[in-house]
Amino acid sequence: MKKIYGLIGRNIDYSFSAKYFSEKFKNEKIIDCEYKNFDLTRIEDFNNLEISKINGLNVTIPYKEKIIPYLDKIDKSASEIGAVNTIAKKNNKLIGYNTDYLGFTNSFKNNLNFNNALILGTGGASKAIQYALNIQKINFDIASRQKNIKYKSYKKINESLNEYDLIINTTPIGTYPNISEKPKLNYSLLSEKHFCYDLIYNPKKSSFLIECEKKGAKTINGLKMLQSQAEESWKIWNSMS
Numbered sequence: 001m002k003k004i005y006g007l008i009g010r011n012i013d014y015s016f017s018a019k020y021f022s023e024k025f026k027n028e029k030i031i032d033c034e035y036k037n038f039d040l041t042r043i044e045d046f047n048n049l050e051i052s053k054i055n056g057l058n059v060t061i062p063y064k065e066k067i068i069p070y071l072d073k074i075d076k077s078a079s080e081i082g083a084v085n086t087i088a089k090k091n092n093k094l095i096g097y098n099t100d101y102l103g104f105t106n107s108f109k110n111n112l113n114f115n116n117a118l119i120l121g122t123g124g125a126s127k128a129i130q131y132a133l134n135i136q137k138i139n140f141d142i143a144s145r146q147k148n149i150k151y152k153s154y155k156k157i158n159e160s161l162n163e164y165d166l167i168i169n170t171t172p173i174g175t176y177p178n179i180s181e182k183p184k185l186n187y188s189l190l191s192e193k194h195f196c197y198d199l200i201y202n203p204k205k206s207s208f209l210i211e212c213e214k215k216g217a218k219t220i221n222g223l224k225m226l227q228s229q230a231e232e233s234w235k236i237w238n239s240m241s
Helices: 016-027 043-048 076-081 100-106 124-135 207-214 223-240
Strands: 003-009 033-039 056-059 086-090 093-097 116-120 139-143 166-169 195-198 218-220
Touching (some): 003 016, 016 033, 016 223, 076 124, 100 124, 100 223, 195 207
Parallel strands (some): 003 056, 116 166, 166 195, 195 218
Antiparallel strands (some): 056 086
């Protein structure tokens, strides 16, 4: 009987994970595993999954935070982040992990030499990036459209954009099919001193990254992070078997 792994999220036909793991299983001749998409219209539909037949899951937008009450336990890093992107089973208990922060750190080959970072967005992915930057002792601000004392408005951010050397877009703005959209930044303030990171991987080069490159900034998309977090998930699942 094949081991079943999969991804839960909403509108995930575009998903990186299913293609990545299917190719991994084929290339590495792992014949006893299968990876499926579990597209949930609402988080409550998680209860309808035949969990007893599933060996492990990844979690994506918009359920990285909403999934937590459905789990029996979450590990320390996922608890501190407040978001889960990997679910493993041990003794029929569902345990939540977060490998996003590892994927982000690994995409720099553990060499995060920045002084001040700006994170765009406040969702589950943003929380993982915040955790990673805290570990690396990198100062950061968070830009959000929400009115909250913890976050800076885009208007405020645009007055001081040149103070940051790392800018990370964790929002879905600019992802397929709305590829012409981009965060509302004053791109004229960017220069070659900036490193701009977009967690979006579809398209390969978002409108955000295109605008940043025009000003001389170094750029990277989210593909390396996704590949690394997927491999970290695979390590966790195999540690349970």
